[in-house]
Amino acid sequence: KEGYREYKSPKHICATCSSLSRCTESKEYQKVVTRHIWQTYxxxxxxxxxxxxxxxxxxxxxxxxxxxxxxxxxxxxxxxxxxxxxxxxxxxxxxxxxxxxxxxxxxxxxxxxxxx
Structure with a gap:
């Protein structure tokens, strides 16, 4: 959506990570963080x-x-x-x-x- 950026982790790295269960419960082995472009301000x-x-x-x-x-x-x-x-x-x-x-x-x- 306008005004937001999506940051996604690389699937091939997260699939083999030992901390995956603490980071995300996604079936695609991917962490997604959505952040507004003015959030830092x-x-x-x-x-x-x-x-x-x-x-x-x-x-x-x-x-x-x-x-x-x-x-x-x-x-x-x-x-x-x-x-x-x-x-x-x-x-x-x-x-x-x-x-x-x-x-x-x-x-x-x-x-x-x-x-x-």
Missing amino acids: VEEADHLRHHQDVKPIYAKRKETIERVFADAKEKHGMRWTTLRGLKKLSMQAMLTFAAINLKKMANWTWQGPKMA
């Missing part, structure tokens, strides 16, 4: 997520990014749609998030200067 991002410098930033994700999507679902009608087609759904999503951004900007201006 996913693994690297997951590794960096657990780094000490990144943990505090990643912890704020639930307060910022995830909160925006939750508000879009609950308060702005992103849970269901009556529209059909990618173009119409994209338009609805862009208008919804533009409205959310305008609300944020309005809240920032109404709060006034912060005291030190």
